[in-house]
Amino acid sequence: xxxxxxxxxxxxxxxxxxxxxxxxxxxxxxxxxxxxxxxxxxxxxxxxxxxxxxxxxxxxxxxxxxxxxxxxxxxxxxxxxxxxxxxxxxxxxxxxxxxxxxxxxxxxxxxxxxxxxxxx
Amino acid sequence: xxxxxxxxxxxxxxxxxxxxxxxxxxxxxxxxxxxxxxxxxxxxxxxxxxxxxxxxxxxxxxxxxxxxxxxxxxxxxxxxxxxxxxxxxxxxxxxxxxxxxxxxxxxxxxxxxx
Numbered sequence: 242x243x244x245x246x247x248x249x250x251x252x253x254x255x256x257x258x259x260x261x262x263x264x265x266x267x268x269x270x271x272x273x274x275x276x277x278x279x280x281x282x283x284x285x286x287x288x289x290x291x292x293x294x295x296x297x298x299x300x301x302x303x304x305x306x307x308x309x310x311x312x313x314x315x316x317x318x319x320x321x322x323x324x325x326x327x328x329x330x331x332x333x334x335x336x337x338x339x340x341x342x343x344x345x346x347x348x349x350x351x352x353x354x355x356x357x358x359x360x361x
Numbered sequence: 362x363x364x365x366x367x368x369x370x371x372x373x374x375x376x377x378x379x380x381x382x383x384x385x386x387x388x389x390x391x392x393x394x395x396x397x398x399x400x401x402x403x404x405x406x407x408x409x410x411x412x413x414x415x416x417x418x419x420x421x422x423x424x425x426x427x428x429x430x431x432x433x434x435x436x437x438x439x440x441x442x443x444x445x446x447x448x449x450x451x452x453x454x455x456x457x458x459x460x461x462x463x464x465x466x467x468x469x470x471x472x473x474x475x
Contacts, residue, residue: 284465338461352406
């Protein structure tokens with residue numbers, strides 16, 4: 242089945258530094274990738290949508306200059322948290338949409354493993 | 362606007378009991394998709410089911426079953442004969458037919474005690 246791989250699974254960084262999170266589609270071409278954020282004991286909130294080769298579309302309230310998204314290829318999207326602060330500590334998770342396999346299985350429903358970011 | 366409501370914050374049951382998770386949604390669209398995901402303590406989201414709004418047939422998959430009632434905008438999920446491994450947070454989600462962004466409910470934490 243379709244697999245979405247996210248790396249790293251956990252990261253601890255110092256306040257003021259930047260962190261890059263990768264989201265890869267392993268066996269299909271991801272035309273669109275989504276980035277969600279989940280604070281402890283809360284639901285998942287969409288941050289942005291990225292289409293391969295074009296600029297990401299950010300949800301209201303999400304700072305595009307702080308959360309840089311790059312979707313340069315059909316198998317890789319990256320989220321960079323710039324100048325991270327403790328309030329950015331959260332669980333970040335990506336999902337990818339595309340088509341896989343001979344039968345054209347819609348892969349929209351699959352998520353990466355998530356990245357737990359802790360900013361100290 | 363899309364909205365998903367999971368009124369139950371936490372449910373605790375003893376192993377082998379059945380547990381039903383409620384999901385009520387709001388949408389102005391006539392066609393849409395509904396989802397259920399499981400999030401174990403490790404954090405990853407495990408896809409359980411996707412249902413097209415055209416398809417109101419109930420579905421059973423092993424110990425899992427889903428009851429979709431369009432008339433009441435509900436898509437409830439039942440775990441039969443629960444097991445400790447079912448302990449997780451379960452999310453109901455909704456998306457529009459032509460937009461792949463998901464709107465999630467708040468989640469229901471299920472704890473199954475041995």
